[in-house]
Amino acid sequence: MPALVLPPKAVPGDRVAVVSPSFAAPGFAPAVHEQALRRLVEATGLVPVEYPTTRQLGASPQDRARDLNAAFADPTIRAVLATIGGDDQILVVPHLDAAAVRADPKPFLGYSDNTNLLAWLWQQGVAGFYGGSTQVHLGPGPAVDDVHLASLRAALLTGETLTLTEPGESEDLGHDWLDPRALTEHGEREPTEPWTWAGPARSVTGPTWGGCLEVLDWLAMADRFPPTADLEGAVLLLETSEELPSAQTVQRWVRSLGERGLLAAVAGVCVARPPVTGFEVRLDAEQRAARRAEQRDAVVGEVARYNPDAVVCVGVPFGHTRPQWIVPYGGRMTLDGATRTVTASYA
Numbered sequence: 001m002p003a004l005v006l007p008p009k010a011v012p013g014d015r016v017a018v019v020s021p022s023f024a025a026p027g028f029a030p031a032v033h034e035q036a037l038r039r040l041v042e043a044t045g046l047v048p049v050e051y052p053t054t055r056q057l058g059a060s061p062q063d064r065a066r067d068l069n070a071a072f073a074d075p076t077i078r079a080v081l082a083t084i085g086g087d088d089q090i091l092v093v094p095h096l097d098a099a100a101v102r103a104d105p106k107p108f109l110g111y112s113d114n115t116n117l118l119a120w121l122w123q124q125g126v127a128g129f130y131g132g133s134t135q136v137h138l139g140p141g142p143a144v145d146d147v148h149l150a151s152l153r154a155a156l157l158t159g160e161t162l163t164l165t166e167p168g169e170s171e172d173l174g175h176d177w178l179d180p181r182a183l184t185e186h187g188e189r190e191p192t193e194p195w196t197w198a199g200p201a202r203s204v205t206g207p208t209w210g211g212c213l214e215v216l217d218w219l220a221m222a223d224r225f226p227p228t229a230d231l232e233g234a235v236l237l238l239e240t241s242e243e244l245p246s247a248q249t250v251q252r253w254v255r256s257l258g259e260r261g262l263l264a265a266v267a268g269v270c271v272a273r274p275p276v277t278g279f280e281v282r283l284d285a286e287q288r289a290a291r292r293a294e295q296r297d298a299v300v301g302e303v304a305r306y307n308p309d310a311v312v313c314v315g316v317p318f319g320h321t322r323p324q325w326i327v328p329y330g331g332r333m334t335l336d337g338a339t340r341t342v343t344a345s346y347a
Contacts, residue, residue, distance in 0.1 A: 022086020
């Protein structure tokens with residue numbers, strides 16, 4: 001695998017960019033955004049810096065790329081945080097300045113549609129972090145979740161190694177951002193199931209790659225995957241979005257990764273707890289558990305078909321869930337099938 005640069009950490013007082021590479025959620029719900037920025041300062045001591053398109057709804061891909069390029073090129077900016085994902089970041093990536101990124105690598109935090117940018121950074125040789133949405137995980141609710149705060153600080157400031165733990169509760173979505181309760185209350189939370197382990201009872205460690213399956217589908221069609229050989233020994237990250245794809249759709253996506261040779265190349269697969277409800281899809285507890293189990297079984301079955309030696313862990317709270325662990329993207333993760341632990345380096 002190519003050696004990736006692990007960008008240096010910030011220190012309290014440093015400036016960090018807060019950008020909207022996809023949907024400008026702060027322009028839609030500014031109160032949530034402003035609470036997120038206050039909490040970012042309180043939690044890290046860092047100074048958030050907005051850009052022209054951070055709150056600009058409908059900004060062009062070129063303008064959003066201009067803000068990203070400015071953030072990556074500014075030597076006083078020591079990290080870049082996405083406010084949220086979206087739907088069309090694939091149009092932003094062709095306008096990005098690779099030379100600026102390589103000249104001064106800095107951590108980028110985002111997930112969902114930000115899979116586009118993280119995969120692009122990976123191909124420039126720069127590691128990032130999968131997770132962290134100021135509009136979803138910092139701004140809403142009564143406080144920042146403990147696991148999110150721990151991984152946010154590790155990604156931005158300390159670079160420590162953490163063992164990922166199960167918070168014991170989860171929500172698929174919070175209150176509507178325009179509802180005043182969004183600033184003070186969590187969404188509907190429920191107890192979580194134990195993680196599922198599959199494959200051999202051994203430990204594997206490797207750099208991570210992957211992301212949101214919906215976006216990986218687009219990247220494959222746009223021919224923006226790395227060479228499969230570059231993923232030998234990696235830990236594959238897989239998760240699904242609030243679009244709630246069926247287990248059959250997930251199975252087809254993972255099967256296609258197998259046909260590409262990607263599943264045979266990786267050493268392990270880390271799969272997130274998937275969202276199964278939304279504002280327009282309401283299920284009871286039994287139905288929710290069944291949907292999660294169907295998706296779990298689809299992924300485990302396809303990985304076993306193409307790589308029975310891979311260590312697989314399903315249900316880890318990253319991606320489209322809250323509480324959310326931010327996890328390395330290009331940094332190292334260990335899946336230990338013997339001790340059933342997941343450990344991540346935030347260096």
